[in-house]
Structure formats: C-alpha cells, structure tokens
Amino acid sequence: MKIAKNIWLLFIICIAGAGWITIDTHYLRPTPVKFIVPKGWPQPYYDFSKNPLTEEGIALGKKLFYDENLSKDGSISCGSCHQQFGAFNTYDHPLSHGFNNSMTTRNAPGLFNLAWQKEFMWDGGINHLDLQPLAPITAENEMAETIENVLNKLKADKEYRKMFKAAFGDETITTQRMTKAFSQFLLQMVSSNSKYDKVMRGEASFILPEKLGYEIFQKKCSSCHPEPMFTDYTYRNTGFTLDPYLKDPGRMRITGDPKDSLKFKVPSLRNVAMTFPYGHDGRLFSLISVFEHYRKSMVTGPDTDPLLKNRIPLSNFEIGQLTAFLYTLTDSTFLKDPRFAPPGYAYNGKPPADLHQ
Amino acid sequence: MRIPKALSVFFVFQLLIIFVVSAQSLDKKVTIYFENKIGIDPLVLGNPVKNINGEEMRIERYKYYISHLSVTDMKGNTHFASSQYYLIDESDSASKIIKVNLPTGNIKSIHFLLGVDSIRNVSGVQTGALDPLNGMFWTWNSGYIMAKLEGVSASANTPGNRFTYHIGGFKNGMNTVKEIDLALPNTSGQLQEIHISADINHWFKGNTIVKVAETPICHTPGALAVKIAENYMTMFSINRVN
Numbered sequence: 001m002k003i004a005k006n007i008w009l010l011f012i013i014c015i016a017g018a019g020w021i022t023i024d025t026h027y028l029r030p031t032p033v034k035f036i037v038p039k040g041w042p043q044p045y046y047d048f049s050k051n052p053l054t055e056e057g058i059a060l061g062k063k064l065f066y067d068e069n070l071s072k073d074g075s076i077s078c079g080s081c082h083q084q085f086g087a088f089n090t091y092d093h094p095l096s097h098g099f100n101n102s103m104t105t106r107n108a109p110g111l112f113n114l115a116w117q118k119e120f121m122w123d124g125g126i127n128h129l130d131l132q133p134l135a136p137i138t139a140e141n142e143m144a145e146t147i148e149n150v151l152n153k154l155k156a157d158k159e160y161r162k163m164f165k166a167a168f169g170d171e172t173i174t175t176q177r178m179t180k181a182f183s184q185f186l187l188q189m190v191s192s193n194s195k196y197d198k199v200m201r202g203e204a205s206f207i208l209p210e211k212l213g214y215e216i217f218q219k220k221c222s223s224c225h226p227e228p229m230f231t232d233y234t235y236r237n238t239g240f241t242l243d244p245y246l247k248d249p250g251r252m253r254i255t256g257d258p259k260d261s262l263k264f265k266v267p268s269l270r271n272v273a274m275t276f277p278y279g280h281d282g283r284l285f286s287l288i289s290v291f292e293h294y295r296k297s298m299v300t301g302p303d304t305d306p307l308l309k310n311r312i313p314l315s316n317f318e319i320g321q322l323t324a325f326l327y328t329l330t331d332s333t334f335l336k337d338p339r340f341a342p343p344g345y346a347y348n349g350k351p352p353a354d355l356h357q
Numbered sequence: 358m359r360i361p362k363a364l365s366v367f368f369v370f371q372l373l374i375i376f377v378v379s380a381q382s383l384d385k386k387v388t389i390y391f392e393n394k395i396g397i398d399p400l401v402l403g404n405p406v407k408n409i410n411g412e413e414m415r416i417e418r419y420k421y422y423i424s425h426l427s428v429t430d431m432k433g434n435t436h437f438a439s440s441q442y443y444l445i446d447e448s449d450s451a452s453k454i455i456k457v458n459l460p461t462g463n464i465k466s467i468h469f470l471l472g473v474d475s476i477r478n479v480s481g482v483q484t485g486a487l488d489p490l491n492g493m494f495w496t497w498n499s500g501y502i503m504a505k506l507e508g509v510s511a512s513a514n515t516p517g518n519r520f521t522y523h524i525g526g527f528k529n530g531m532n533t534v535k536e537i538d539l540a541l542p543n544t545s546g547q548l549q550e551i552h553i554s555a556d557i558n559h560w561f562k563g564n565t566i567v568k569v570a571e572t573p574i575c576h577t578p579g580a581l582a583v584k585i586a587e588n589y590m591t592m593f594s595i596n597r598v599n
Contacts, residue, residue: 134482253577
C-alpha cells in the first residue's frame, strides 16, 4: 500500500512539473501557421515537424530575404535576384549581378513550391532547403559575405534580436535559426492558382487554343514536366552545348560522373511566361527560342537524353497552341501576393520602370 | 512551443531512467587528448617542416571531425561514450581535449569516426561543432569537409604557393568517413587520460603517395579525396594512457 502511495505521489509531482514546463513556455509561444497542400497535389517533401511554420518565423524569414545587409557591402539581398514579378527569378536577365560588378554563372530560377523539392540549384548540389541560402550568401560572385559576419550583423541589430526571440523563444541567433526562418518564408510561397489550376478545379475552362495546347503538352512535354508540379525533378541533357566561358558541366560537378555531363535540373513550367530567359545560363530569351531549340537547334549526341534523341517535332501551329497553354500557368495571385512582396512595396503587378541595374 | 503534458511526463521518466543507467555504467571521467604531429615532432602551425616525401612546407590550418566515440571493454561489450561531434582544430587548444564518461573496468579499445556520418550530411543546418559557420561545410555541394589541411609550400604550383586539402564526401563511391579502432595498452589502476597522436605524414604517404608538387589542391568529393582519406585514416596511434 505504501509503495502504491509513493508511486502516486511521484506521478503527481511529474504532472505538476510538466504543467510548470508548459506554463513557462506559454507566453513565448509563436502563432502556428498551417501549411495547406493544394487539392490533388502530392504530400510535400519538406519535414515540417523539424521546422513548424509560425507567423513570427515567416516574418523573420521575409525580413532576412529582403535585407541587403546580408551581403558584404550591403547592396544585394536575396530579393535583388529573386523578384516577385518574375515569379522570383531575375526578371529579363540571363545571369544575375553579384558583388562588386561580378556576374553569376547561372540563371536565377523562379522560387515557388519549394516544399516539394528535394534538391536545389541547377545541378542539385544542395540537399536541403535550410542549407540553400548559405550558398548565395557566401558565393564570391553573389552576396560575398561570410556566415559569421551575417550572424554578427544580425546580433548587433535590436529589431532582429526581438524577431528571433518572437520566432524561437529567445534572442539566440544561430545559423540554424536563421536558415529555418528563411525556409519558413520560402515554404509559404506556393503557386497553385493559375488559370490551369482553376480549370483543373472546375472553376474555369480553357479557350480552344489553350485546350489544344494542353493536349499537345500532354503528348510531347509532360514526360519531363508532369503535372501538377510541371517537373519530375530529374537532371537531363537537353542538347545545350558547353559554353566556352562558363564551362559549366552541370550535374557532373556534383556527382563526378561523366555520364552526368551537361545535365541540368528540369525546371517547373509554372509561371513560365514570367521566368524568361530560359535554360541554366539563360541563353534562350523567349518561349519561341525554347521551341526552336527543341525542334531544331539542340545538338544531339550519345549523351543526349533518350527522350530527346529525335528532338521534339513541333509544327508552327503546335507552337502557337502550346504557347497559349503555357500562358495559363501564370499565377497572377502569386505574382502579386502581398505576403511575399518586398516590405513597403506598393504593388501594381508590373516590373518597376528603372528595373535594369 | 507548447510541450504536451503526456510528453513532458514521458521526458521526466526518461530523464530518470537515463540518470539511473548512466550512474550505473558510465561513472569514470576520462580525458582524451588529440596530439597532432608531423613525424615525431609536435605540429606547430606556421613552423617550417619537411614532410615524409621531403617537401618543405608550413602548415597553417589543420582541422578534422571526430564523432561516434565508443569503447570496448575486456568482455567485448561496446559502450557508447559520447553522442557529440567534435571539431579538432589545431589552432584551438581547447578543442583538442575531449572529456567523456567511460564504463568502469579495463578498456580494450577505443573507436570513433573520423568525419561526420551521412545522416548529418543530409539533415539541413546543424548547430555546435557542426554549424556551417565553422567553415567545414560545402554550401554549393551539401556536405561536410571531414578534414582540412592547408599550408604553404614552395613545391605547390599555385597562387601564393598554397596547398589546400579539403577532404569530404559521404555518398556511395565517394565516402570519406573513416572508422578508427585503436587498441589500448593494459592499464593498471584507474584510467584517466588517453593521449592519441595524429601524424600528418600519413596524409602524404599511405596507399597513395600524395605530392604537393603534383596535387596541391583537393576541394571536391571524388577519387582524390577518397585516396587521401584512405591515407590519413592510419594516422592515429595511442601515444600513452594514464
């Protein structure tokens, strides 16, 4: 009887202790944000249990994304090269501008639906979304800063200390917390409200050229760009010749395997009308030049992707219909969503007149 | 962040259990010293030395990861000694001293990983010794640099005569994580200190001869990194135990 009593006493102490722990953290609890998976989409790849979305975490991520002080000379933010009106690519630029008049070596891709993506960069070298921001921040031809300096700048800033406390419970600023906040902001950027999506949900219907284009797309493009993500996230050699100046071997740089020479990630076609120029180095300036590449000018050889050995036969008529369909993938809600817009940006959905840097 | 009550109770009990278990088996505090050397001489950063291939050099930077520390007792049972990751950095003397709890009784051998296991290479941004801040992480090709050796040598045909060996890679065919097993001499009485020597000469001469004049740079996972890792995995020896 006495042992049973003691066990009960121990149990009650534990419950009381647990209650105390709960109460202690109660006042610092950030507001959770639910991640909504669009209907009919696969489950996201990102493990949200390791980095639960909160309003405070997302707000911090957004501030970091648009903060030019993260670069060495305070001139470049993530948002400088990932512009919302271009679905977060660098609008109208084959390559982007980096620190001290340098140029990047690859086309800045659009940023959206990153929760479904396993590997990042054109060569897939980065294996986790949380790690991604560290590459452009530290690259000499991008933001050219060290992680240590970035953390020191954040620690010296009262506003940041406040925001880290709101998002993570205390003012400790670490690489892990910074990158988790980045991810929270980036994960929120879901593009799932294009005309195509509305048609799929039964809220709109294609006009004839779009419908015909959709049928051609399903026949000739969707092996590599399957719905609903419009990419299969593989790496393929699509007949681009090696640029003699950039000398970019693509996926081979990561795997070391000669078979992966000149393979690059299949990009999503969502918002494709906005993400020109195209290709890993932005060498194709328009959708027309993309079609010309695939039907005529791509160089085929033993390493060309098996699906493209005979190029993609496309008539002028088909190109017209395909273009009409690809325009239905533009998600204007996403392009104008104030949640993702630069702080204080009066949004009119158009690139600013003085865009060219 | 709210911790559900049931979970808290579970944690409390778990803590109790861990406390009881550790109190029983891991009650001996042992200090492990990593002593970096070149040949038989203690390594001094910046001092002119000659490596085993006769190449003159000054070593400026030397770091490597140690993890998954465990020991085997006389009965052949293995005990985990630490779940921590340690970055041994020649320029930081405190980093070369590791304090762990080991089981009582005689210990036959000590084991550890030289490097960072693959799971930590694919799990996003880590903290502490594994923070990418420490300059031991490739941001363009996700993965840890398991070991880093940098310096200057007239033999190095590079700008500033610098040689830089950043050894990493965890994927199939490119794995540079090495398991190290070291037998301990019999200790009479209480074991308090283990002194492990790490001879840099093994980087340059093992299965493969690595000459600074021929290959002064290794910055990516791949064949060269694997060869150098196979060389340096033999660099450890037990200097003495107290």
